[in-house]
Amino acid sequence: MKALMMTQYGDVNTSLAFQTVAKPQISNNQVLIKTHAASINPIDYKVLRGDMKAFSKLTFPAGIGRDVSGVVAEIGSNVKGLAIGDEVFSRVAEPYAGTLAEYAVSDADHIVKKPNNLSHEEAASIPLVGLTAYQALIDIAKLQSGEKVLIHAGSGGLGTVAIQLAKSLGAFVATTTSTANVDLVKRIGADQVIDYKTENYLNEVKDFDVVFDTLGGNYTADAFKVIKMGGRVVSVSGELDGQTTKNLGLSFFIRGLLALKARKVTKAAEQKKALYRFVLMSPNGQQLSALADLYVANTITPVIDSVYKFDNSVEAFNSLVKGRAKGKIVINFVD
Ligand SMILES: NC(=O)c1ccc[n+]([C@@H]2O[C@H](COP(=O)([O-])OP(=O)(O)OC[C@H]3O[C@@H](n4cnc5c(N)ncnc54)[C@H](OP(=O)(O)O)[C@@H]3O)[C@@H](O)[C@H]2O)c1
Structure with a gap:
């Protein structure tokens, strides 16, 4: 599959590259998501820059991106309540960072079904x-x-x-x-x-x-x-x-x-x-579900700064790094 990968510590122009990598394997408690949209966050370029090196060191190439919305493509044997084809969204746990890819892995308990009134782009803007x-x-x-x-x-x-x-x-x-x-x-x-x-x-x-x-x-x-x-x-x-x-x-x-x-x-x-x-945020399916309810009720509405095609992800990161986004920067994989 095609994925945007971190190739070394550095900045978004010198240290990111599209690569063909193996489709991720899932364990019994996980779900494989066919990515329809992802969103990017400052933590993505901070990790790339090496800001978290003291706490955890990367092995390159490594995936980038933590927010995803898409369709369930494979389900682990212990996963209940989800079926292939379900529309879902998630903030994937740190070891599975890599949502800027055609497929992403998430623990099942970090996944929520996408509300029908939200597009994949809107849903991907929410989790982190x-x-x-x-x-x-x-x-x-x-x-x-x-x-x-x-x-x-x-x-x-x-x-x-x-x-x-x-x-x-x-x-x-x-x-x-x-x-x-x-x-x-x-x-x-x-x-x-x-x-x-x-x-x-x-x-x-x-x-x-x-x-x-x-x-x-x-x-x-x-x-x-x-x-x-x-x-x-x-x-x-x-x-x-x-x-x-x-x-x-x-x-x-x-x-x-x-x-x-x-x-x-x-x-x-x-x-x-x-x-x-x-606060160091952590993925949490129950809280994400409570948030989804607030979006369904229009108590919270998504604020999206811009949407970039997957092929233009580096451009998206260049925009994020400037620190002037009005809401979220989202990556579209489908249209
Ligand atoms: N610890 C955690 O778990 C965690 C989780 C999420 C985020 N964060 C951190 O929280 C920070 C914000 O994240 P984010 O996603 O909101 O980033 P972001 O979308 O890149 O933030 C951009 C916004 O910051 C505003 N801004 C920049 N300097 C400002 C200032 N001096 N005063 C007021 N507004 C200012 C900009 O408004 P103007 O253009 O009007 O200046 C722009 O709208 C990042 O450092 C991120 O790493 C930490």
């Missing part, structure tokens, strides 16, 4: 960012109706889902974006929009319950300036907290180094008696 928003806002921040949440980068792939999910929970949502995207984030429900080109969010929000930090850098420690005492800061781009480094099974030495790196954030959290957690 949808699950991240779910795990950050619901599992960790435990965002409640009536609470105030600041969501950074509201116009991105993650932000566009996070805003809509937070609104569905009944929260007041403030978000940061540039002038060009103010209308977009208002349209999907943001109550307060801070245009970072003309305003400093630190002057615009105060005593919030939750900050969802999608930007990292100074944004992580500064989040504690805008939350109330006892508030919560959840980050997907900032420093790793002690609980997360422990859960990841990192060595005592690496955990020590990461704790040192996170000391500014830890101190800021202590001063505000606040919760700080880094």
Whole structure:
């Protein structure tokens, strides 16, 4: 089958190539999906760049892409409730990354049937960012109706889902974006929009319950300036907290180094008696199913920046790397 493969650590122009590779084999608990659409995420180019080398090293060539929507082509003997020909979507687990290929493998419990009112392109845009928003806002921040949440980068792939999910929970949502995207984030429900080109969010929000930090850098420690005492800061781009480094099974030495790196954030959290957690999203079929229900009910609508043909995937990655996507960048395998 044809697949876009990572050939070495590097950038998207020098280290990706289309190759003919063997169709993946599935185990008893897995499903082979004929890919109709995939979507791309910053983690794809971050892994390619070597950002995760310290945690897990790649063997090349390696597949790229984690989100897929398509049709069940083969089913493992233990899999119940799915049949060949079913339309499904999934965020595949890390060992099976490689959805930019004619076929993708997913564990059955990470797969959900695609709702009829969503196209494959729309379904492929959901899993990684949808699950991240779910795990950050619901599992960790435990965002409640009536609470105030600041969501950074509201116009991105993650932000566009996070805003809509937070609104569905009944929260007041403030978000940061540039002038060009103010209308977009208002349209999907943001109550307060801070245009970072003309305003400093630190002057615009105060005593919030939750900050969802999608930007990292100074944004992580500064989040504690805008939350109330006892508030919560959840980050997907900032420093790793002690609980997360422990859960990841990192060595005592690496955990020590990461704790040192996170000391500014830890101190800021202590001063505000606040919760700080880094969220590393994980595939989860039950949560994906709950998200699918929100899309079926039109509580959340997909926001798609652009669709590229599979042959033009490198172009798609060049666009993603610029960091200016308005919603998700999707790859179409069929039309
Ligand atoms: N830990 C995890 O499990 C996990 C999971 C998902 C995502 N992430 C991380 O979360 C980050 C966001 O992901 P994504 O999929 O949303 O990426 P993305 O789609 O590439 O984000 C692009 C968006 O970011 C906005 N943006 C960039 N700089 C900004 C700033 N200073 N202030 C406000 N908005 C800004 C851009 O808006 P403008 O053009 O208006 O600036 C654009 O709309 C990435 O770093 C990703 O790796 C982590």
